[in-house]
Amino acid sequence: MRSLSVSSARSNLPSLLDDVFIKHETIIISRKGKPVALLSPIPSDTYQDESIRFPLRSISISIAENFDEPDPELWEALEQ
Numbered sequence: 001m002r003s004l005s006v007s008s009a010r011s012n013l014p015s016l017l018d019d020v021f022i023k024h025e026t027i028i029i030s031r032k033g034k035p036v037a038l039l040s041p042i043p044s045d046t047y048q049d050e051s052i053r054f055p056l057r058s059i060s061i062s063i064a065e066n067f068d069e070p071d072p073e074l075w076e077a078l079e080q
Helices: 006-011 013-023 072-079
Strands: 002-005 027-031 034-039
Touching (some): 002 006, 006 013, 013 027, 013 034
Parallel strands (some): 002 027
Antiparallel strands (some): 027 034
């Protein structure tokens, strides 16, 4: 486990995030020599693929041009 100062973490954040994501490395961030934060990878079961979280997102939806016109069969049933 690697430890960095806040200023070093700030200037190297993109590469630190790569190390956490790709290498699954955990990094301790310290201020004045005292640990204040832990940068660690998220467990894979914590988040899900978007297609699982939003299953209807991939379905195309079409609306008929006359969607707001009443159905003739419905009117006939109501008139009886």
